[in-house]
Amino acid sequence: MRVTLNDIAKLAKVSPSTVSRAIANNPKISSATREKVSKIMKDLNYHPNIIARSLANKSTRIIGVIIPGVAETAFQNPFFPEVLRGVSSLAHKFKYNILISSVSNADEEKQTLKQFAQGGIAEGIILLASRVGDPSVEELTKLSFPFVVIGKPENKHEVNWVDNNNFTIGYELTKHFLEQGHRKIAFLGLSSNYIVTLDRLNGYKKALEDKGLPVDERLIIESKFIDDNGYDLMKQLFNRGINPTGVMAGDDLLAFGAMRFINEQGLKVPEDIAVSGFNNVQLANYSSPPLTTVEINPYLLGSKAFELLLAAINSDYKSYNRAIVPAELVIRGSTQIK
Amino acid sequence: MRVTLNDIAKLAKVSPSTVSRAIANNPKISSATREKVSKIMKDLNYHPNIIARSLANKSTRIIGVIIPGVAETAFQNPFFPEVLRGVSSLAHKFKYNILISSVSNADEEKQTLKQFAQGGIAEGIILLASRVGDPSVEELTKLSFPFVVIGKPENKHEVNWVDNNNFTIGYELTKHFLEQGHRKIAFLGLSSNYIVTLDRLNGYKKALEDKGLPVDERLIIESKFIDDNGYDLMKQLFNRGINPTGVMAGDDLLAFGAMRFINEQGLKVPEDIAVSGFNNVQLANYSSPPLTTVEINPYLLGSKAFELLLAAINSDYKSYNRAIVPAELVIRGSTQIK
DNA sequence: CTGAAAGCGCTTACAG
């Protein structure tokens, strides 16, 4: 049998209350008893039962992190561990634990949500990657349960969220292409289900507009299926008979695929077509040419999300907060002719 | 205030015991009362408090997953989400939840372990990637707490573990190189802290031996630092003045880096030097040439780990189990001349 | 500074 607080109390010849206070470092306890109790705890290798404590406290110090199925977020994969590390690091600092669930469909997601939120396990929830019409966002809002979304949700005013400045970075990236003299710049891999990519697209459009250039819808290639790869999307673009001189891909992997197709056509990057990606995967620095991309700072997205969540958990009155983690342009050889 | 089981009992004019039984689908409850209770629960949107249930049950249905800091396992990153998905999927099936902790140093790891295991939160623990002299393995063994290691641990007889057949796959991969006529095959990126890479090395050596070839230690390049990349390791190899015709890299990313260095020397893959990787990252299929690699089936590693853990949790007597998830050779253009 | 008592929200032998 596990040793309990009561066992300690008996051995120390004090009341359970006293042991409890000693553990909690309650200053009212005399140092004599504190030490006596401490010694016995150490001797018996006693560790308080966190579950019992949670029940008494009505505080579990657990937050839930819900990760949508891989199927839906193939593109999220590479930076997900970093986001988690960000959450984890701050959670650890504030003595919170993380309950995780990678759900594979909407039904599972709903079920998990219920368990975490209504089951009294988690004190708050972090949702990775909100989609258009995300049912979880709706559900949690209805429950008025503390939660934070990573990736700006649709209904952005009544939700806590953290995201990159996607509009701005889309704008800047486009501007970079324009400054290199490009006029026919393709936007490869729009997923209209994800608000982040819509934001980037708007930045793209605004940059063209500011330059007095029209938006050619044929240059915007949607990525409908998760297994779309850059190669195929690039081929689609070519089949439309319009020859871009620049390609902004929504993801580094898409960019690599696009580069492969371009090379197969006997064209060169960046001389014939400049290419950029997104997410700054490790390999982006090592491709040939090295890939211009965007560092989205996933670790910060995670840690900021935890910060907001903590605020939401601890605040009595309701308020909706957001945090913007700046994304940074990483310019490399794939968009710059030496 | 949250609605509790007692609230339901009062409204339904039955005892709390009855409500509890109704929830648990205890067959002794008449369908009449069961329905009455169910209706009220639904009306009040009641959800049992999992924490209270855990305390009464002495069963949390939570397992812990401990992920060593990114610093120590850069190479693990790409497949970690897949492992987690494997664990998660089976956990979900058996109604277990997953508490996660990505620890960044040994101290944090120890602390987390204590909390999970001795704090009575988790019923079992999955440890990712055991290192040589892993302190967590030792600690959990001492506590005789149920746990499973992903990646064969040192002390393999007194521990539950799941791993690939690393020796065999190292052997087969080497054999593949030999069959292509290679005789000077480098082993790039040995991390002697990780038993998996040692196993692969042994497979490599055995294959050479079976062929009657000597092992040239100069062909074995150790990767001491986490930020070692394939490019630099390959350069090291060249600097040793020995020219391999084949390179087995311990990871796809290392392989890409190696290929880059090779290309810069004006040499071609696979004609001058054949290259292989490990882990079968998405990009391996799309590099030029496509990369020969090893599919380690991370999803299966995760789900098998959960299976073993469940067995360990539920068995009264002690036994040590292991599961081998077959890795598969994926032969592509980087090792085959058309 | 310390203790007795009640309570957190469930479950489960025991009795009927």
Add this chain to the structure above:
DNA sequence: CTGAAAGCGCTTACAG
């Protein structure tokens, strides 16, 4: 088939 009671292992007003 149902209920009263005890218990899971803690915490925390309240009283002294």
